[in-house]
Amino acid sequence: MKRTRTSVVATAIGTIGALALTACSAGGSTDAAGDGGGGDQTLRLWHFESETSAMGVAWDEAIRVFEEETGATVEFEEKSFEQIRSTASQVLNSDEAPDILEYNKGNATAGLLASQGLLSNLDDAVEEYGWDDQLAPALQTTARYDENGIMGSGSWYGVPNYGEFVEVYYNKDMFAQAGLEIPTTVAEFESVLQAFTDQGVTPLAEAAAEYPLGQLWYQLALTKADRDWVDAYQLYTDDVDWEGEEVTYATETIADWTRKGYISTDATGLKAEDAGVSFIDGSYPIFFSGSWWHNRFTTEISGFEWGTFLFPEAEMSPGSAGNMWVIPERAQNADLAEQFIDVTMRPEIQALIGNNGGVPVAAEPSDITDEKSAELIANFNTLNERDGIAFYPDWPTSTFYDELNAGLQELVNGSKSPAEVQQQLGEQYQSGVDDIVG
Known part of the structure; x- marks a missing residue:
């Protein structure tokens, strides 16, 4: 199993404070199944969570599972929330686009990129993997955008796996x-x-x-x-x-x-x-x-x-739902990216988010063993049950x-x-x- 991590010193600026990124870099093509049928089998992934955060811990395990199951390699390039936010339109419209990245949700961010044709339509993948069945209605709002990039209707352009x-x-x-x-x-x-x-x-x-x-x-x-x-x-x-x-x-x-x-x-x-x-x-x-x-x-x-x-x-x-996994329209390995998203939606990965202080969207309540985390998730579930997001x-x-x-x-x-x-x-x-x- 081979992972490449390129370190870049950066300060994350965003509404959720300073975030360090563990993200990924250049790669090549792969066969759709990622089963060793030819190609480089490299998934280029960016995200802006620190290694010790709930999502950082869970996604690191998701990477390990993904690499073990597919035989593919995940490569990282360290970024920040602000780096991704400020350069997304240019990078995603170039050959430097990653295969998958965490991106901010909302009309002015993911919606704008979707309306510009820079993000892949995920409707078929959502149906294939059943992600819509795992997400409460309010959490789906920020994943779907119409032709004008307005959230709440239209096609899926992202998949959140935390709230x-x-x-x-x-x-x-x-x-x-x-x-x-x-x-x-x-x-x-x-x-x-x-x-x-x-x-x-x-x-x-x-x-x-x-x-x-x-x-x-x-x-x-x-x-x-x-x-x-x-x-x-x-x-x-x-x-x-x-x-x-x-x-x-x-x-x-x-x-x-x-x-x-x-x-x-x-x-x-x-x-x-x-x-x-x-x-x-x-x-x-x-x-x-x-x-x-x-x-x-x-x-x-x-x-x-x-x-x-x-x-x-x-x-x-x-x-809301958390920031989303999105797949650029120019991604070289979209099928592998979809497989990785699905790994992050599994109960065991969701439990890692929950037990490390995050808010999973599809965890089994019995898997959450930390008392304070259980209280946090119970509050979130209460809001979802009454359509309160x-x-x-x-x-x-x-x-x-x-x-x-x-x-x-x-x-x-x-x-x-x-x-x-x-x-x-x-x-x-x-x-x-x-x-x-x-």
């Missing part, structure tokens, strides 16, 4: 010392926030220069929303009322929570890493953000006990992430009122959507 979602992380020791329990309603949640504030503790670890404040804003909107509102916001099925109950409640609540001291005004200059580390070091009792932090908290928090729960009184939460607030347009962060910074520092921020965000959102749908 992600946003939940509440809490410091169990600080809760116990304050005599507080997990809240089950928004009113109880606000009572918890007030109790910590009364003790001189800012309760929410937040950042507004990047996520996660935008995730909290969206979660608050979701407490007043239904699936039709989400589809209008994310899939452009209807107009979004930026003066409606959903957005108004979210924006006014962020302003209110800042006035009351639940959110520090210092958050305007803080990034996601700052907020996450402040929870790790025990400075804040509550952190509302993504499941991608779970493995890091497991390995870095040693001074207190922590746990998780879904945001109270919300049927939906921000989240609502995607992310910045997804509708390629510029809305920065626009939302800027608007919330102005809200938190008091330079604009909730109504002014809503109007500004509504205009920016609609301008971006108009550029996409005309």
Whole structure:
């Protein structure tokens, strides 16, 4: 078994923080079955997960199994999330395209490449391998794109094998010392926030220069929303009322929570890493953000006990399928790439994702032996069972992430009122959507 790893020093920049990549390099042709019937039998694979992450651990085992079963060789070239994101259109339209890579989901990323004809249509492979039977409906949304690159319908252009979602992380020791329990309603949640504030503790670890404040804003909107509102916001099925109950409640609540001291005004200059580390070091009792932090908290928090729960009184939460395996249209070994995807969907590989702090999409519950991982996956499964995956607030347009962060910074520092921020965000959102749908 031969593996080639070329090291490139790079910094991953993305919404999920800094990621090191284990990815792959040049190869040649192979027969479709990968059974030694001629050809080079080299699968060129890129992904941007660190070797110690849940996906990195699981995919390393998938590579071993794949090579053993097919006799093919997997070659790596180390990349980063940002390298892949910024060069994908050029690389995938050249002879340097890999056979398979992990790629970001959404209209502005995978959807754009699909509309440009740079990604292979996977409809036949999905039917052959039955991947659609393994993925909940909401998880399929980001794998399918129409001719305009808009997610939710059309053909399959990617296959996710892990999920992600946003939940509440809490410091169990600080809760116990304050005599507080997990809240089950928004009113109880606000009572918890007030109790910590009364003790001189800012309760929410937040950042507004990047996520996660935008995730909290969206979660608050979701407490007043239904699936039709989400589809209008994310899939452009209807107009979004930026003066409606959903957005108004979210924006006014962020302003209110800042006035009351639940959110520090210092958050305007803080990034996601700052907020996450402040929870790790025990400075804040509550952190509302993504499941991608779970493995890091497991390995870095040693001074207190922590746990998780879904945001109270919300049927939906921000989240989605994870980034996807995609096969470039110019891949030399598409059949081998499909076989590799299928290996990553097997229960034993899914269990490795789950037991190392990730969120598998097709694991057997009995295979998850780690207690904290079981809690994480149970929360994710609860959302899927009630069709509660609502995607992310910045997804509708390629510029809305920065626009939302800027608007919330102005809200938190008091330079604009909730109504002014809503109007500004509504205009920016609609301008971006108009550029996409005309």
